[in-house]
Amino acid sequence: MATDTAVRELDAVVIGAGFAGLYMNHRLRDTLGLDVHVIEAGTGVGGTWYWNRYPGARCDSEAYMYCFAFDQDLMQEWEWSGKYPEQPEILSYLNHVADRFDLRRNMSFETRVSSAHFDEESNRWDVKTDKGEHYRCRYFITGIGCLSSGQIPDFPGRDTFAGEAYHTGAWPHEGVDFAGKKVAVIGTGSSGVQSIPVIAAEADHLTVFQRTPQYMIPARHGNVDKSVLDEIKTRYETIYEKARHSVGGFPYDVQDRSALDVDDATRQDIFEQSWEDGGFKFMFNSFSDLRTSLPASELAGEFIREKIKETVKDPEVAERLLPLDHPFGSKRVLIDTNYFDTYNRDNVRLVDINVEPINQINETGILAGEEQHDFDIIVYATGFDAMTGSFNKIDIRGRNGQKLKDKWEAGPLTYLGLTSVGFPNMFMITGPGSPSVLSNMPVAIEQHVELITDTVRHMDSSDLELIEAEPEAETAWVQHVNELAEPTMFMHANSWYLGANIPGKPRVFMPYAGGVGTYRKHCEEVVAKGYEGFTFTPADESVSA
């Protein structure tokens, strides 16, 4: 039983030791000299890459872009091995960063923040953990990730299954042995699509339970010659600068052409070339309007459907794999390696749960429609309570004891995706209403961490006690975020961006769809205009602690 211990006074508490928490710690502690403590639930650093160890896990951002850019020496010394960074390599990288900057010495591991309450008497946050620790700090900062709260649907009888069951986002560190086993994978999002080909190659038999067929672009993953990466390193500054001012946080050239303005043969050639290149270039580097024009998106969708039909040998299986109910780009674009080919294997079966619904999970397996499927292992690749789920798990209370969870009951309300009215001196790194998941995360994270650092520096040098968003600014921001999403393909599908994967969750588009470059410019203007939309409380006007 946890007991309350002495209160520890700090400048800042940061939750999470992933990309966000690591860099925030470095900036506040080493640049500003603040007394900071980082609280992390895992036994080590890594965040997403600590938890998501499922087979085939890797990032869809190319490796040379999926890292910190704040330190030139760090950038030059780290060597990536392949086109895309695999989970063990990213975890090694983040451990290297933690070692290099000595970031663990002010961290608690295996500890969860249970509550964070703003005390209006002292203008301090009281942060308590499940270990009974109590911190009192000026700044309360969340680096809790956007996809950290795993969800396993409440299928009838779910807990009666006698075999092994795993969620991709909480994978056992010792790995799972699939050899000779009958395996089920439920879910065909990024995690399912990455793990399915790897599990199929190991298991005796794999059955995939699919609710929504998906569009995918081949990754073209493989080793990259060191000379290529060395050459990239000579241009790192330029590359990152381009990424910082781009839409998706990638340094890809943007094409100023509509898919509708070229003839069929030209369009086909461009799609083919982008398909050969693989990865997100298909989306960002082929045509300018795949995210915003339904007819353009449909042309890309049709191209991909043809590729699926060409790849999957059994026409009936191919038909079940065709995404027809949502346009390309309306859900997270998936990057795959051998996904569709996997359905040509003799040991793989696809169940469309729209036709054969999962009626029950029982001791031996899954009853889908009228058919019983027996399994040794069930893998839930069923996603996350995205963006707000991890906030809701912590009892966060601002002014007048208002709970963040209550304030966000109808959807997250933030200013810049960074702050929320009534929660002074609380900053959310890549919170809802910021570009976050619609971009290459390290780029978005660095921008937020640096903005928070500059803001804290400004407050300290100007003797300002509190920063708080203004209600009008927050209302306008939420409206702006909605308006940006409205003309995009994102509004045409049931996705976790809209909370549609969680029963009862309000249908609100949560990330900022205007791109990291536009968002950065907006933040710079806010600062240049004296932190427009924020109110500061000077130290001498506040009640002293």
Ligand code: N01
């Ligand atoms: O989760 P998801 P994920 N019954 O929500 C299905 C990032 N990520 O873990 O599409 C049956 O995308 C659900 O079906 P549907 C990335 O941003 C990145 O795969 O909702 N099925 C879907 O097929 C990604 O988008 C990387 O109809 C149910 C699947 O489960 C995000 O994390 C790698 C169901 C969930 O897909 C989440 O990806 C991994 C139900 N009740 C993750 N509920 C890389 O960078 C859900 N499903 C590579």
